[in-house]
Amino acid sequence: MxxxxxxxxxxxxxxxxxxxxxxxxxxxxxxxxxxxxxxxxxxxxxxxxxxxxxxxxxxxxxxxxxxxxxxxxxxxxxxxIGVVFQDFRLLPDRNVYDNIAFAMQVVGTPSKEIRRRVPLMLSLVNLSSKAYAYPNELSGGEQQRVALARAIANNxxxxxxxxxxxxxxxxxxxxxxxxxxxxxxxxxxxxxxxxxxxxxxxxxxxxxxxxxxxxxxxxxxxxxxxxxx
Missing domain, CATH: 3.40.50.300 (P-loop containing nucleotide triphosphate hydrolases)
Incomplete structure (x- = not known):
């Protein structure tokens, strides 16, 4: 590997x-x-x-x-390679859903697949209820969970x-x-x-x-x- x-x-x-x-x-x-x-x-x-x-x-x-x-x-x-950093590095002008979706958009993932997969990532990191919150509305732990979901969005x-x-x-x-x-x-x-x-x-x-x-x-x-x- x-x-x-x-x-x-x-x-x-x-x-x-x-x-x-x-x-x-x-x-x-x-x-x-x-x-x-x-x-x-x-x-x-x-x-x-x-x-x-x-x-x-x-x-x-x-x-x-x-x-x-x-x-x-x-x-x-x-x-x-997915990467998670100490300082989260989320996009401040995008909500949780869009932060995760962005990682898939940049590699050309079809919109239908993004709509299917983002909720799965949110569920995995226990943030389904925060999908439309912005980074400044989240705790540090929640921000890191978003960063983790984003990092693994493309498997x-x-x-x-x-x-x-x-x-x-x-x-x-x-x-x-x-x-x-x-x-x-x-x-x-x-x-x-x-x-x-x-x-x-x-x-x-x-x-x-x-x-x-x-x-x-x-x-x-x-x-x-x-x-x-």
Whole structure:
């Protein structure tokens, strides 16, 4: 599903963000990506989204080497990855329904299919009653649930969640993680970058720990180790 093979990234300012990283994520995995600030988590996410290029090494997604993608192929590649950010990134001038529909419109989904699928997404994230509310009328947790519904509206095989609970209180954060677990149970591969130790320890999913740009631990049913600090 996803493979990073001897991947290194050195930024133009000379900072080494990743050094010879090798990661193999199978289809259907739920993976926590953890590590202190500057460990390389954000760099890996940007590489997977083709926002930046590795200095060396290869990255495979669905058995395709994305390091050799042409510029015109990148938008089509990104349709295979849903993304949820810490700061929600909803369109403020569109209601909940239209925020979710927009993700489908940009890939050319027929209107009939959008009308069928948006209510399903709203039901999944328990926001059917908020379909016509605007982002500024929602709590932080509700906004993140909208962002999650938008991210999976096109049935991507991979969902990346970048600190999705970072701006939420603990109880609301757990609501989001439980939704991610449900999405994973339905077959989507989930990669969640997080500093939330309690969530990582309780979930006992696969945990990949980064420190200073290298993988220092990769454990099934792992926990948030002291080395992360």
């Amino acid at each position: 996803i493979r990073l093979v001897n991947v290194s990234k050195v930024y133009d300012n000379g900072v080494t963000a990743l050094s010879n990283v090798n990661i193999n994520i199978k289809a259907g995995d739920f993976v926590f990506l953890v590590g202190p600030s500057g460990a390389g988590k954000t760099t890996i996410i940007k590489l997977l989204l083709k926002e930046i290029e590795p200095t060396s090494g290869d990255i495979f997604v669905n058995d395709k080497n994305i390091t050799v993608l042409k510029r015109r192929e990148i938008p089509y590649f990104r349709r295979n 991507p095989p991979v969902l990346i969640a970048d600190e999705p609970t970072g701006n939420l209180d603990p109880d609301t954060g757990w609501d989001i993680v439980n939704l991610l677990s449900e999405i994973n149970r339905r077959g989507t591969t989930v990669i969640m970058a997080t500093h939330a130790k309690e969530i990582v320890d309780a979930m006992r999913k696969r945990v990949i720990i980064l420190k200073k740009g290298t993988v220092i631990s990769d454990q099934e049913k792992g926990v948030y180790l002291d080395e992360v600090k």
